[in-house]
Amino acid sequence: GAGVSQSPRYKVAKRGQDVALRCDPISGHVSLFWYQQALGQGPEFLTYFQNEAQLDKSGLPSDRFFAERPEGSVSTLKIQRTQQEDSAVYLCASSLGTGVVAQPQHFGDGTRLSIL
Amino acid sequence: AQSVTQPDIHITVSEGASLELRCNYSYGATPYLFWYVQSPGQGLQLLLKYFSGDTLVQGIKGFEAEFKRSQSSFNLRKPSVHWSDAAEYFCAVGDSNFGNEKLTFGTGTRLTIIP
Numbered sequence: 655g656a657g658v659s660q661s662p663r664y665k666v667a668k669r670g671q672d673v674a675l676r677c678d679p680i681s682g683h684v685s686l687f688w689y690q691q692a693l694g695q696g697p698e699f700l701t702y703f704q705n706e707a708q709l710d711k712s713g714l715p716s717d718r719f720f721a722e723r724p725e726g727s728v729s730t731l732k733i734q735r736t737q738q739e740d741s742a743v744y745l746c747a748s749s750l751g752t753g754v755v756a757q758p759q760h761f762g763d764g765t766r767l768s769i770l
Numbered sequence: 771a772q773s774v775t776q777p778d779i780h781i782t783v784s785e786g787a788s789l790e791l792r793c794n795y796s797y798g799a800t801p802y803l804f805w806y807v808q809s810p811g812q813g814l815q816l817l818l819k820y821f822s823g824d825t826l827v828q829g830i831k832g833f834e835a836e837f838k839r840s841q842s843s844f845n846l847r848k849p850s851v852h853w854s855d856a857a858e859y860f861c862a863v864g865d866s867n868f869g870n871e872k873l874t875f876g877t878g879t880r881l882t883i884i885p
Contacts, residue, residue: 685871687871687872694877694878696774696875696876696878697814697860697873697875698875699872702872710872713872747813753871758816758819759873761806763811
């Protein structure tokens with residue numbers, strides 16, 4: 655497709671379950687970002703990939719959060735032993751180049767995660 | 771660390787009226803500044819960006835923003851709003867250190883348009 659694609663759009667899980675969120679970036683985009691957006695808040699940075707290399711994971715809130723991009727295209731964000739505070743919209747974004755000035759970040763529509 | 775403040779949580783304007791959304795940033799060096807718009811259930815769409823040069827930048831959908839270093843501000847403006855402009859607006863600052871490419875967003879301003 656032409657844009658960043660995220661799946662599923664909605665995910666409901668019970669507390670303690672593991673979840674996996676998928677992001678298909680725009681074809682050829684080198685940079686990939688994950689953001690977490692809590693209700694009524696702005697997106698907060700989680701992690702950044704340049705191709706398959708995870709260059710920044712400073713925003714991951716705990717070791718329950720894990721992200722990968724093994725072949726430099728599709729990325730998966732995994733949350734283990736989910737907690738209620740993990741409920742949020744998870745946004746994926748990609749950029750053609752590198753460096754904050756290189757290209758604007760193109761965002762997907764997000765995955766809304768609800769933990770019961 | 772950089773930060774962004776959007777002092778207005780919610781703004782209501784009449785269709786056809788002018789609009790100004792406020793954004794203040796905190797950053798030690800020359801900031802890279804962005805405005806994004808988010809419609810319900812959608813991702814963010816870039817409206818405009820400022821990196822350097824002319825402090826008045828033009829964006830899509832008739833929006834513009836002015837960078838004022840002395841006030842640490844990057845306010846978004848539109849001379850005449852349309853009902854379709856109703857959405858959430860986010861100001862963001864990007865880190866200029868190569869390799870640290872994340873954006874730091876404000877908490878957003880929700881814009882309501884009344885007929």
